[in-house]
Amino acid sequence: MNRFLPKDKAADLLRTIQQSGIRTEYDPEKHRLTLLDEHGDEQLYFRLPITLPAPIKEQTIAKTRINYVILLIQSGNCALGYFEDGVNRNHKVFRSYMVRKKQGKSQIKYLKTKGKSRAGSRVRLGETLEFFENINGRLQEYFEAHDVNRIAISCSKTLIPYLFSSKVETPFAKNDPRLYKIPKHIHTPIYEVLLDANRFLLRGELIYEPAQQTIVDSLLQKAGITGVEEADEEEFTFEKPDDFEGEDFEEEEDEEDEMEW
CATH class of the missing domain: 3.30.310 (TATA-Binding Protein)
Known part of the structure; x- marks a missing residue:
């Protein structure tokens, strides 16, 4: 429950x-x-x-302001934003041509079985790389301009390597202690979904x-x-205590290539 x-x-x-x-x-x-x-x-x-500090000292509960980034990534879609104590101060939505229309499969998954010989595949792969460069570029701006206390993320394990191996570096490590995987199913990332995820985290x-x-x-x-x-039973499920494998983001994927909790 x-x-x-x-x-x-x-x-x-x-x-x-x-x-x-x-x-x-x-x-x-x-x-x-x-x-x-x-x-x-x-x-x-x-x-x-997410805006409450770690429960180390009771007296800090109401005094500490938490700044955080929410990062939602699916194949070809990303919504991210910077938040101060629950208030969205900046956001950005990225879209990219990463999905093979006939098969409905992302180019990254397709590469594992069929390679990248066709022109369309090369275009999709190029847009995939640019997609993550744009994401990391905006993250770099947030981290350079602000002190970020937490990083709330929803991203499949298939896409994680592309996020952290981009030519534009991710401004945090894969095992950064500030990382917090969002324990909620995320629909296609758009601005409204970003705000919905924030309401959940608050x-x-x-x-x-x-x-x-x-x-x-x-x-x-x-x-x-x-x-x-x-909770609405259709939206949230009971969260198991052993469902997180640590810094490697090892999760089973569902049909929509999401992280499952």
């Missing part, structure tokens, strides 16, 4: 958890707390809003099994929280 909280209520719940003495483990790669029982077993997960999220409902209700009551939003 999934329950969502706005930033202020998520901050209240975080304080309640910290003050209650509940054992927790913080996962920086997913920016979430795992709540443990007295035996050290996992009970439920609390994904924090909310806190309780992730748990029905057996933990009593624990969740007790925590929300102690934090004085009512009217918590329940």
Whole structure:
């Protein structure tokens, strides 16, 4: 089950958890707390809003401003933007001719089986390389002009090597600790989808099994929280604790070449 909280209520719940003495483990790669029982077993997960700092010192919750970049990439489509404490200050959408129209397959996938001998394939490959150069060029501008605290990304493992091997360098490493893979299915990246992803990241999220409902209700009551939003089951799924393989971005792809969580 999934329950969502706005930033202020998520901050209240975080304080309640910290003050209650509940054992927790913080996962920086997913920016979430795992709540443990007295035996050290996992009970439920609390994904924090992207604008809340890591829960090291309670007094920093309301004082630290978080600047971040959201980067959404699919074959031939990219939307990225720079955000200050939840507000979009700049954005850019890139499109490229990367998909073979008859087969509906990206040129990158096609290269693995058929090569690049045809003229159309060479054109698509050239546009693919330019596509990632443009993306990294805009990222370079953001990182040169601003201090970036987090990098929220949605990109398939097929495209990751092209992002990091572009002639225009990516302004962060593949294992940068600021990287945060967005735990949500992303539709074709356009500006509206970028803003939708930001709205998702600005909310806190309780992730748990029905057996933990009593624990969740007790925590929300102690934090004085009512009217918590329940997830749309068609849009969000329960997030497994072992679904992230670390810096190599090893994920299974679905039919739309997305990262699965």
